[in-house]
Each structure stands twice: as structure tokens, then as C-alpha cells.
Amino acid sequence: MTATGWKIVRSYVADLREWARNIATQYTVAVVILVIGALLVLVALGFGVAAVFDFIETRYGANMALASVGGFFLIVGVAAVLVGQSLLKRRIPPLPRPDRQIEGLKRSLALPTAMHLLTNGRNAGRLAKDPVTGMLVAAAALVAIGWIVASRPLRSRAIDPDAR
Numbered sequence: 435m436t437a438t439g440w441k442i443v444r445s446y447v448a449d450l451r452e453w454a455r456n457i458a459t460q461y462t463v464a465v466v467i468l469v470i471g472a473l474l475v476l477v478a479l480g481f482g483v484a485a486v487f488d489f490i491e492t493r494y495g496a497n498m499a500l501a502s503v504g505g506f507f508l509i510v511g512v513a514a515v516l517v518g519q520s521l522l523k524r525r526i527p528p529l530p531r532p533d534r535q536i537e538g539l540k541r542s543l544a545l546p547t548a549m550h551l552l553t554n555g556r557n558a559g560r561l562a563k564d565p566v567t568g569m570l571v572a573a574a575a576l577v578a579i580g581w582i583v584a585s586r587p588l589r590s591r592a593i594d595p596d597a598r
Contacts, residue, residue, distance in 0.1 A: 474511030
């Protein structure tokens with residue numbers, strides 16, 4: 435594989451790593467929020483049990499404070515569980531397509547292929563006999579070289595994963 439081919443492969447591997455890292459981060463955040471929510475629900479249950487017990491025992495007073503704190507933790511815990519579940523139900527982003535790398539490969543292979551066709555011994559004799567074809571081939575080669583030179587900075591940025 436050529437050096438350009440390896441750059442394209444490394445670029446696609448970098449895209450795949452970023453895709454996988456984003457998915458892992460999404461699931462990590464969701465699991466942490468679910469664990470926090472579950473802990474807060476347990477705390478709320480503890481306060482709720484204590485509040486109900488105290489309410490039955492004394493019929494008002496300190497129990498209102500316990501019920502308020504327990505209700506607060508219950509609401510926060512349920513909200514955290516619902517947020518965590520919604521994060522887990524989000525769609526996974528699609529696998530990145532190697533379109534950018536394929537275009538870079540096409541551009542990198544265009545000039546060597548054209549040069550091979552132009553320098554082939556069989557074509558050289560025909561080109562010398564027909565001046566119009568020779569001029570057309572020369573014009574096409576100039577356009578191809580100009581296109582490659584003009585797109586060179588764009589291509590190096592598109593293929594190099596460190597240029598981000």
C-alpha cells in the first residue's frame with residue numbers, strides 16, 4: 435500500500451475512533467446519571483419511611499420536615515432516572531462513511547494513471563502522428579496538473595487526521 439493509502443486508512447481509523455469515543459461517552463454519562471438517580475430514590479425511600487413513621491407517631495411537627503426532605507430527594511431521583519433512561523434510548527450515530535478518504539484516493543491516483551497512459555510506448559507513436567490529439571492530451575494534462583496543484587492544500591488537510 436502506498437504512503438497515501440496508509441494516510442487514508444489512518445484517517446478513516448481516526449474517524450472510527452472518534453465515533454466509538456462519542457458512543458462510549460454517551461453511555462458513560464447515562465449510566466452515571468442512572469446510578470445517581472437510583473441512589474437518590476433509595477435516599478428518598480429512607481426519608482419517606484422515616485417521615486411516615488414519625489408522622490404516625492407524633493401527628494405533626496418534625497415529621498413535616500422529614501417528609502419535605504424525602505419528597506425532594508424522591509423528585510430529584512425520579513427525574514435523574516428518567517433523564518438517564520432517555521439518554522440510553524437515543525439513537526446511535528451512524529458509522530462514518532469513508533467518502534472523504536475515497537475522494538482523496540481518487541485524486542492521488544488520477545495523476546499517476548494519466549502519466550502512465552501518456553508515457554506508454556504504443557500511445558507515443560500515435561500522438562506524434564496526430565497533432566490535434568497531441569494538443570488535446572497536452573491540454574488535458576495541463577488541466578489535470580493545475581487541478582491537482584490547486585487542490586493540494588485541501589487534500590492534505592482532508593487526509594491528515596492531525597490537522598483538525
